[in-house]
Each structure stands twice: as structure tokens, then as C-alpha cells.
Amino acid sequence: MSDTGAAKRPPTIDDVLRLRAAEPLPSSDGEPVEGVSRDGVSRDGAAPPRIVEIARLAGVSPITVSRALRHPEKVAEAKRRKILEIVERTGYATNPHARALRSGQSTIVAAFVSNLQSQQFCLAVQGCGEVLEPQGYQLMIGQTSYSYAKETTMIQSLREMRPAAVMFTGVIEIEENRRALRALGIPIMETWAYPRDPIDMLVGFSNIDSGRLAAEHFAERGYRRVGFIGRRSGRGALRLTGFREGARAAGLDIVAELSVEGVSSMVDGRRALGDLLSRNADVEAVFCANDLLATGALLEARRLGMRLPDDIAILGFGHNDVAEELPPGLTTIGIDSRDLGRQAGAMILQRMRGEMPAEPTRAVELTLARRGSS
């Protein structure tokens, strides 16, 4: 858009890499910093040009400049070119606040992730941004921390923020929050599950199916005595439900279901596997509801001197790429999160343009990444 020629200049500037040598640490002996005025705000530049200034330079009225930028097809070729050239030259940028105020259209899309530390959620957000940013939208990212309270607070704050759309790496369960979101009157995107009644739009997958698939995979590999480690709430519960169904259908015997809440590191997975083994030493395969748990379980199994998958098989969820590297490689069920994000972004974009996606609900494919642990 207004990425002037400057933006595309030599990409790899290793010689400009004059990363001015670092000082020995203590902050007391810092060097003076130039270019900052006493009130703390640097002032090298003049005020940015406004639309009237561009209009004056182009010899047209402000509204014509606005149109040249917003609806180019409505402005005569010659005028448009002249205007755009001046915009380029002066570095004019529309004031987004004035625009949003007058038009009621913000360029901000809010994205809420359950946890910023999750590779998969970040990938989804990145995918979404890849689609929206080239169209002039900005992603505002918030973290709900798997907390209903935090989620509620953030949804409240949306009223203030007035974004153009909202996306979640998850679905909203609390009815009051669902209502609050609907009341915003903007496109809402939910993901990472497949509820029957999304608030508005959805790009998701069935967590129940993922559990079934886990069971089917175990059956196919010939394991009979299986276990589950995961949360008893949210998506973990759904995966367990599917796992039970799949196990029953395939004639597997679930010898243990270990509940782990508030998973924060793979230590939880280590401990969970230890617990499980101490009670059910004969378990042959364990489905962990997420890769953090699964990775911990895998490491613990190896620490105990077990061979995978012969002594025990581990199956995770989430397509975590670190887990791929840990010998013998974690087998894991998952989705292409970045693609999910891209699809979500595309649908949001459509909706913001006033179009209605043919199908407001989409499913992404669950895949099994087969590695050595099962």
C-alpha cells in the first residue's frame, strides 16, 4: 500500500549490521542518548500531512483524495495517478481514528489465544495475520490463559476496543459471553472445536473424532490395554469422550484414565505417566490429550528405561514439531494450524467486506503424524 520504495531496498544488509558494540553491563555507566527531548518524546519529524494538504497539492478537494484511496475506480485516471503520486511522495497515511470514527469501520481485528506459549495457537494467529495484514487490517492479540474470568474480562473490553472482527483459538462456552459477543454486531470466528452452534463462524475440527482416531490407531497397531492422560474439562474432555467411544468400538480396554488439570509444563506429563504406570504397569499404549503431556510422558518412559513403542506406546495431540525430534519421535494427531488460521482469516475478511461466506462453518482435516513412539 503505502510501502514506499524504501521498504523494498536491499533486504539483507549485513554490512549495515553495525550493531554498535555492547557495553560491559552495569547500567550505571550508560552512554548519553541523543535525539530525545526533555519531556521524553522524540521530535525529529513534523506533524504528518493530512488529507487537506494532499488535496491542496493535487489541486482537488479532500473528498477526491479520500476516494482515490478508498474507491480508486470512482476517480478519473489522471487525477488518481497524480493523487497517489503525491500520497507516495509525502508519506501521507490516513488517520485510522478519524476514519474509524466517521465510517464506523475499524481496521483492527482482535485475536484471542488461550496461551501465547502454544506453538499451534501462535501458528494459527500467524496464518490469520498473513491473510488480513495485506488487506490493511491489524491483529490485536490477547491471551485468555485458559481462564473463564480472563476470557470474560477480555470480551468485556472488546466493547471498548471496537474491533472490526474477533477470532478465538477455541470456542466460547459461557452463554453470557456468547451473548456479549453477538451484541458487538461484528464477525466472530471460533476455532479448535466443532460445536453444533457456533456464535457466528467457525473453522474447527471435532475433538471427539480426534479421540476416536487415537483409539483406532492403537487398535490398528495391535495395542489392547490402553490409557488416557489429559484434562477433564474443555477440549481434553471431548478427546477423552471420543477415545472411550473408539476404544469400545474397537474392543480396546481402557485400563486407566488420568486426570491432569492446569498443565503448564512437560513435568506434568512426566509425573502423570509415572503415576499411571505405578498403578497400571500392564498398560501398552497411552493417549495424551496434548503434546506437552505426551512429551513429558515420552521422556519419562525413556528415563525409566522403557523402549518405545515396544514397552509402551505414546500418542499425543497437536503436531508439535519439537516432539518430532525427541527420539524415537512422538506420534501425534493434529491439524495444520497455520492453514486453519488462513482459512479463518479469509472468512473474516469476506465478512468484513459485507459478503456472506457460503458456509459459515468449516472443518479442517485431522491427520496422524506417525513417528516412532507408537
Added chain:
Amino acid sequence: MSDTGAAKRPPTIDDVLRLRAAEPLPSSDGEPVEGVSRDGVSRDGAAPPRIVEIARLAGVSPITVSRALRHPEKVAEAKRRKILEIVERTGYATNPHARALRSGQSTIVAAFVSNLQSQQFCLAVQGCGEVLEPQGYQLMIGQTSYSYAKETTMIQSLREMRPAAVMFTGVIEIEENRRALRALGIPIMETWAYPRDPIDMLVGFSNIDSGRLAAEHFAERGYRRVGFIGRRSGRGALRLTGFREGARAAGLDIVAELSVEGVSSMVDGRRALGDLLSRNADVEAVFCANDLLATGALLEARRLGMRLPDDIAILGFGHNDVAEELPPGLTTIGIDSRDLGRQAGAMILQRMRGEMPAEPTRAVELTLARRGSS
């Protein structure tokens, strides 16, 4: 936008099994609730209340409501209480666009990370958000992808976005970008290094020192023949510089310096260690400029049947918590990223309030997390 074909690329997955997608209704995970109107935009609520409405209800003028919210101390106790009660009851929320337009004060703070997949950068951003969000600021997150071109583009787009402040998980090296940032006239925060001339504010650490520290640690542990694996540009180069200095000072012998650019997974670290060992089988300890490389190196060493730290010692950078779990535990130099973020947030806040931090440059402490790999 079913850009399916192109988007599909789980490259690291050995064997991708196509599994049935969650079929629309049958295998839905959730419960049914009411629907959404057919044009796709939900309309439960009326337009949000405006300041005049609150003023009317309170029997005061709009400006008094504004003051009650913005400068409570300037409004009489009784009136203020009444106004706030009405605000609460009606769910009134200031329109941020109108506010920003009139006052010139945005509530958006832009945060740019080199890579959203990095745990440490995300932690820093989280820390910053923890400080800013309670004060009513919102973090807008962007990713520069370690690309100068992308960085330049994003800095250009700041002109349009008009945030209240900007933070980077890194320092800006290109002079033109530095100028562009200064011209914004807003607080600029750089991090993750310790340059002599930050643009505006800095919470950082010396990457050179981190290299020195690595060498000193090796010396203290009695290793003599040491190696380095890392980037030759950016922070990697600085860490190498320090490592060389420290090695010289301590009388260590750097038998190998392996350059690895564009590190994207721990596979790069695996390969790098393999290369290094094939050329310098006698190396006793290796400093890897980041934990992704170090983790790969650690795994490779174990795959080769080497005992750590006896056959070879590995030292990383970044305090990655996954690497802590990999036996025998990766020793790593690093900082408290979340704390860095918090400090940065606090300084940004101060500056946005028009105060001048006593010291615009701060150093955070480098620490060594001693585990089993060295």
C-alpha cells in the same frame, strides 16, 4: 477462498494419514443454542450508549462525564459517583477512535517480535502486556520474521497505525528505520541487546557479555578445546565476539566456529554438531548461540552415544524450559524474559504519561542455568 492445495504442507510429518473431517452436524462436539441472523452479522444489542446519553441520565454535560472518567479528581464527589454508577449500569465504554482523534492519544502499543514461535519473545510480550493492559492499553503484535524487509515494512505501517508507543524484541539496525521511528514522536523501546545508542529507550543485555560468560563457564569447568555454533550476523555474531574474547582471556582454544544461518528447527543444531565433530573430534565443549541449536546438538550427541558432559559439554543461550527437561538437562545462559517485558512495559507507561524515566537504558541480568549438559 479454499486455497487448500497450496496451504497444505506439514513437511516434517513422515506419514500423513488422511482422516475423515468432522462432518457438519452428526459429530458435533457441542450443544445446540439459538442461531445467528441470516446476513451473518448478529444483532442482539442496540447501538452502544454514547457520552451524551450518560450525561443526560446523570443530569450533567458530556464534558463532565468525560472528566469523571478521565480526571476523576476534577469532579465533585457526588456527581462523580452518580456518573460512574450510570456508566457501570449502562455498560458505557468510551469510543477509542473518537478519543484518539480528539486527544491525539491512542491506547494501542505496537509490539514487534522477531518470531512469534519463540518462547522467550512471547514471554517478553506477555510481561509487557501485563503492565500495560491494566492501564487500559492494548498490545498490537507483529512479527518481523528476522527479515529486514519485513521490519521496514512494519515500521512504515506504524505511520498509519499511530500507536501510542512501540516495542521491539531486538534493536533496530538500519539507520533509515531508526530515523522513521524517531519521526513518529512516540516512545520507542528496544530490547535484547545493549547498543551504545538506542533510539529512545532500552531494556537489554550485552550479547557480547553472554559469549564471555560462556567462555568463562567452560574455563571454570576445566574444558580447554571449545567450539561455537551460531549465526554470523545479528546477535549471534555478538555472542561469538564475546566468546572469542573470553576464550582468549581464559586461555581456551577455539578449535571450531561453525556458522549456521536461518536456523528454523533443532535439526540445524543436530547437523551442525555432526559437522563439527566430524572435523574436530577432539572438541570438549560447544557453545551454541541459541537453545534451538543447543537442543539439536544435545540430541545429536546422545544419538551418537556420547555421554554429556564427559564426552562433550553443550551450553546454550535462552533459558528455554523444554531444554531443561531433556536429559541430562541443557545448561543455558539467559535472562528473565518476562521480567524484561515488565520493565519495558513500565518504562513505556511512564513515558506515555509524559514522565521521563530517570534512566532510559536499563540492563537485565544474564544468568547461567546450570544443568547436566556441562
Added chain:
DNA sequence: TTGTAGGCGTTATCAA
């Protein structure tokens, strides 16, 4: 195809 008029919702400024 272009321009005029006016207002989006808030807050700075000045006056009472």
C-alpha cells in the same frame, strides 16, 4: 466524475 455540507464521539480551551 467531482464537490459541498455536515457530523461521527470525544475532549481541549476558555469562560463562568
Added chain:
DNA sequence: TTGATAACGCCTACAA
């Protein structure tokens, strides 16, 4: 302590 007035910068509606 409170209010009247105007303006922030842009874009919708309507007119030419």
C-alpha cells in the same frame, strides 16, 4: 467545579 463551544480528520449523503 462546571459548562459552552469548537475542533480533531475523515468520509457519508447529497448535490452539481
